[in-house]
Amino acid sequence: MKLHGYYRSSTSYRLRIALELKGLAFENVPVNLLESAQKDAAFTSRNPFASVPMLEADGRDRAQSMALIEWLDEAYPAKPLLPADIEARYTARELAYAIATELHAPLNLPVLKYLKEEYGKSPGEIGEWYRHWLARTLVPVEQRLEQLGTGDFLFDAPGLFETVLVPQLYNARRFEYDLSASPRMTRIEAACLALEPFRRAHPDNQNDNPQRETS
Template structure:
């Protein structure tokens, strides 16, 4: 098998998900940093391979794969254990629904390019941006809290797609100081996942380039 390369930015929520999936599956990979703040993602060399100009991108088996959910789905097919998505259709749909509450309903309107656009050209302040982020995270977390298990993590004995999506989004919640008192189950799950070695190794603070 040829070398697997993850094009990554340490604070990218989507890239964080892929790091977690790779770590949980024990897949070795090399990192190529794409600095989103400096605009590396818009370079001609990068967009030639990834026209959206986003991270993550995973080079694997001769393919350049983009979009975190598509990458994780490929990894599930390529490295089946542990599964991020169940094989049973109904169980798979339930996990996807919970994960998509984060992937589709919170993250896209909380990411860097969105809040940069709120600032320029719409002249919103950093306080406005944080309020915006809190609003969408609170809305999504309120629904997810109801779906969360009373004990253990979303995946039961093994973290699943919802768990890795929650962990990546919780990094933003902590970074932008969202109060979690209204979401005790999510806070408990996040703390439990934080003790897992695969999750520790993927944390942005652990892997931030010097």
């Protein structure tokens, strides 16, 4: 398998976590979003969405991270990311898709660049935008976790929800979002980051992280 992605992309990060949790070997192929490499003709001829991640697997190029994660679970059923119980699967999807569908669209790089270039928004104003939309979704996610009485993970081990949550909290910290009122989420995050699959998937440990290359 080859995973075409960007070290700081939350969607690429969630795919790395999913692959690591399932114990699937893959090659990380950098796509520099800051240089618009995802828009190159050679890339868009394979992935018309012009987005990352793109996964080369079983003779096909696949895009869209959430569809990819569920495909991985179906194609490689060992070490499932979704629980067997139908209600537990629903809960995992409810929380994961709340983050993936409500936050990715208003907070991805093209939107932030558009705010800057077309509307002249300052870094401070863009940060306010980012934190506003984070709160709109992360506050109710925290409330749902409290209702469920979660501990270190949503269920007994990390799965679909954690693959989506951890990258989003990584980006939340980059934009100085206050997580002090999110003890359930941060407890899950800490428990995940103590595990080797999450450490290997972390942006700090990717071959296209410029700080890693120069350290």
